[in-house]
Amino acid sequence: MTIKVERDDDIKIISLDGQLDVASSDNTRDGVISLLDGKPTIISLAKVSYVSSSGLRALLMIAKTAKSKKINMVYAAAIDEVIDVFEMTGFIKMLRCVKTVEDAEKALS
């Protein structure tokens, strides 16, 4: 999994690229959490091709950490297959998700 900070001014945009599974979820979770510094944050999932059970937990832990730090954070641009997984398992209700990064910017502004 590649974690990249795409933008870091008034808003932080972090993009993830790869599969979020047991091999990558712990590192992704810790890596993203270490980047949460208080700014409104968008995490782009556009290049995440698959999210496993442990991946769902990593995304949830990131969201919970952001919430506990009172950081305004949103997931954006997940592909349909990933959204389906969120919906099937019900995680969609626990993760704040929007369709595009632009939508996310609007949501955070």
Added chain:
Amino acid sequence: MRIDLHPTDTCGNFKIRPGLFLSNGAQIVPGGVNFTIYSSGAKSCELVLFYSHEKEPFAVIPFPEAYRIGSVFSMIVFDLDYENIEYGFRIDGEYNFKHGETFDKSKTLLDPYAKIISGRDVWGEEPDWTNKFQYRSKIALDDFDWEGDMPLKTPHNELIIYEAHVRGFTKDESSGVKFKGTFAGLREKIPYLKDLGITALELLPIFEFDEFEGSRDDGKGGKLMNYWGYSTVGFFAPKAGYAASGRFSMQSDEFKNLVKELHQNGIKVILDVVFNHTAEGNENGPYISFKGLDNNMYYILTPEGYYYNFSGCGNTLNCNNPIVRNLILDCLRYWVGMYHVDGFRFDLAAILGRDPSGAPMANPPLLESLAFDPILKNAVLIAEAWDAGGLYQVGNFPAYGRWAEWNGKYRDDVRRFLKGESGLAGAVASRITGSEDIYDRYWRGDCASVNFITCHDGFTLYDLFAYNDKHNEANGWGGSDGGNDNHSWNCGWEGDIDLPADINSLRHKMIKNAAAILLMSLGIPMILSGDEFGNTQYGNNNPYCQDNKISWLDWNDLQKNQDLFKFFKKVIALRKNHPVLMRMSQGTPFGYPMISVHGTNAWQFDSSPENRVIGVMFAGKNSSGTDDFIYLGVNAHWESHGVWLPALPQNLSWQVEVNSDLGENAVYEKPTAINSAEQFIIGARSVIICTSTNLNGV
């Protein structure tokens, strides 16, 4: 890392150490996975690891002799890619059929404690039959964000059970949900269930089973399947094929979310569980788990080593063997503790009271353990109190004041009475008033009787009044399967083809009569899903194998039969608004008994054989503590009858809430006052419900 989670040995490329002997099955621990299994007759045991869906294992790790305490083998294997691994066990031991020992080290066995199972990931997807390891244990993440959820603590008195099949509930196109036929699809229907008003959802078996077990061609290009699933493969695993996310092995998360959201909407979850037999069948059936573990411990065997068949399904689980008993307890505790389910309905529960030779026991240790288990303390326990070996225990099930029963007598008496048979008024009055002739309240409490008129096993409510005879030809047994004692009546026209309108109206009235009696009866009511909108199975009273439109709910009927839905909703609401019907009333009005039975004349019940009129009045207090009366008037006769309702205290008068004789208008928009100086005429084959209202409108 903790000292006891540190590798101590190596086996090939694997770092290992002795495991957590008290933790059965597979459990993720820091750095690795713990595997524990027990088998008293085993000489040795191997852990077999596969990559997902691969036929051949990538590793076989023998449990070192030092990794064994008693008959328990336990080992931690480090650095496993646990989401992409399937595992099983191979066990070496004696083969002596006559003694019930059937060890076979060539077989890879499913972990009986497997928390998720792959192999049937997507319902109906043809398995690779050349694969020798068909049901494959997987490793599950147990953590879950319950957001404060717990099993619901509402009293059992408030139960209004709705029995449903996960797949059949939303599989049909007409369901309108996104994830049809799955836990996720069911979750989408929660607003509907809430609107209907039920308080508990009872699911036909959801433990992993094989829909291909016994599957056959139906002769029309389709397949007959093991659709109901009363044949367990794994007792700790939710069925993957019932999860939209089963292909990703997320069935556990998906089901937990279903439970969580049902709870958020005040709906309990009850699981129909099958402990009387397993999917391993008899001596010709497959090895899945138990045959290769301790065959003579898990099954009741004849002296020659053959399988007793009290279940009618090939074998009989040896429930009162201490090892099997513990497995069952572990299983139920797991579902309550880890999935927050609220209760269980036990299929053919009489078997649970048989001893290892098959004889019924007076004080069966398993049933006693379940009744007093601390985790199960508030769980609903419902027995189907009979078995296929002829043991019939309705009213006599060893209950310890904890168990409820499916009241088969309720079903039969009410059906016969409604169709107009004579000699049943007395019996039905007893059924409506709590069947205390069967269930002594002192010993059994308020909730021993689960009242039902229909369930998955038999006709739907619509079919009960649409078919005199079962029509099971599609099941492929020449119409020989399914019960013949249906006590059904087709209202004068068999089936639906060219159905005259007046017959259809009569059927609707009969359905409303049944619904009114069911929801006004003391005990716990159970509704079969779809009955509230007239769902049909086309006269099939045993569609256990019909994975098609025969079984799937047709939601178009909800639009077509709005009058039925509206009626069910109303009688459910009436039950919930009158605590006396749930035996939750704080006191009774001065001078009135809580329950009284009447005839055409108030206070004069006529139990003679030809009487078909019953009035039952319940007198209690409503939630604000004021006097509250509700009256059910049933006329099962084919002619109308006038009845005198019992006089109420001076400040109260009767008003009609529902009258099934009024067709589409059976539910009054506004309850209508009754003139107490006149008889109320109950129409032919009709039911009324009246409530008390304050004359001054206070």
